[in-house]
Amino acid sequence: MKKFLFFIITVVAFLIVSGCQSSDSSQQDGEENTDSLSPLEETSKVIIAEDGSASGAGFYIAKDKGYFxxxxxxxxxxxxxxxxxxxxxxxxxxxxxxxxxxxxxxxxxxxxxxxxxxxxxxxxNNDGSSYFTFVVRDDLKNEMTDYPDVKGKKIAVSTENGVDHYIYNEMLKHAGVSTDEVEFVLMSDFSNMMAAMGNKQIDLALQIEPLITQGENQDIHQRFLDATDYAPEAxxxxxxxxxxxxxxxxxxxxxxxxxxxxxxxxxxxxxxxxxxxxGEVVSIMANHTALKDEELWTxxxxxxxxxxxxxxxxxxxxxxxxxxxxxxxxxxxxxxxxxxxxxxxxxxxxxxxxxx
Missing domain, CATH: 3.40.190.10 (Periplasmic binding protein-like II)
Incomplete structure (x- = not known):
């Protein structure tokens, strides 16, 4: 009888350990275990305030791929x-x-x-390829090669006392340049920044995609290093x-x-x-955002x-x-x-x- 009980206990223990190891393996591999999350019994509506910005990707993809x-x-x-x-x-x-x-x-x-x-x-921002980072006027790219070079320059930022202003301030601290040594230009429209670059009214701008890439392709501006150098977790x-x-x-x-x-x-x-x-995800992004050119997404x-x-x-x-x-x-x-x-x-x- 004792041997039989010992055998049963051993088998149960083995099954418990095996189950835990299987669960741990699934977590480590990043596999989704959605079986435990059953659908709602009745359809429920969720209202999302979203304006078509690229950062709404999780919403768009989950909707179009049927996850919701x-x-x-x-x-x-x-x-x-x-x-x-x-x-x-x-x-x-x-x-x-x-x-x-x-x-x-x-x-x-x-x-x-x-x-x-x-x-x-x-x-x-992603390390080394920020979607929200500084650009320098194309004709200044050879003289503007490092952060201290911003001294004495006119720098356009879209918002005062917003995340833009915060990133601007972090860049200046990283450069070792005081706010008195540059000219802060408040320019709320990112498209106007590109026009101001073309007219040589400003030297640098905190710009956003896809205008960063479009401006590079048109030789209006070039990326000025990368925002993750000084604000890696903004x-x-x-x-x-x-x-x-x-x-x-x-x-x-x-x-x-x-x-x-x-x-x-x-x-x-x-x-x-x-x-x-x-191309499924790129197609979804092009459908929901202002960037309709699927090739530009690459x-x-x-x-x-x-x-x-x-x-x-x-x-x-x-x-x-x-x-x-x-x-x-x-x-x-x-x-x-x-x-x-x-x-x-x-x-x-x-x-x-x-x-x-």
Missing amino acids: EEYNIEVEFATFGNSDEMLPAVAAGEVDVAGGISSASFFNSIAQGIDVRFIADKGH QIAMVLGSPKFLTERRDVAVRFMAAYLRGVRDYHDIFMKEVDDE EVGVTGLNPNGYIFEEDVENQYQFYQENGAIQGELDFDKIIDMSLVEEALDLIGTYEE
Whole structure:
């Protein structure tokens, strides 16, 4: 009898260990285990505030490849004129998910009672091929070869006390050049920056794709080194979530995040790992964004998106402190409350961690 019991215990222990090893192997390989995430019993609509920016790739791919539909989620895209209109709609639960770009006015809205959460990454620069970086006028490219060369130059930036201004300031610190030794030119329209370059009104500009690549192809400007040299973890945009969506509709929110991350992973596979999908993802991006030229998608520096969803939390706080030091912030923020990675973590438990 004792031998029989020992045999049973041994078999059970073996099965438990084997199961754990199989699970660990699946996580290490980055394989998605979506079997445990069943579809919703009834179709649920999720409203996303998105304006066709390239950083919305995870939304577009998940929609067009049917990942949302697999979980019985119907997504609807809504557009707003500006964040002043969008943020209250997110806080009220009229919009479930949105994209937010760091700025003093953005943080001030939250400090004054607009209740939203930062729930996932929606845009950062990729090492060595930033989609948001400085360009130098083409006729100056030979004399502007290193950061200290910016001294005495006219530099265009699209926003004051926004993430653009923060990156500009980080570049100057890296260059060892003070703000008094350059001319800050506020120019809100990126297209106008290209025209100003052509007219030799400015020397450098903090420019964005696809205008970076288009300007290079037209010999208007050239990349000036790369923003990841001095701001390697700049959090440019975040996915925002309505508190109502995260609490009252948690079962929907978890599935939404799982689908979103699956879309981001497809994007990452194509643009970071150069996996061949016969152009499906590029076609989706061209369909949903202003960059319609599919061939140009192979040239541009694309938006970085974390396939595991996490944001650079420390950098978000550093940006806030920069705005605060400039006197542009009214009120204090509780980042432990505002930054909420619990939805990402819950989704990762279900679909597995992406391994590079």
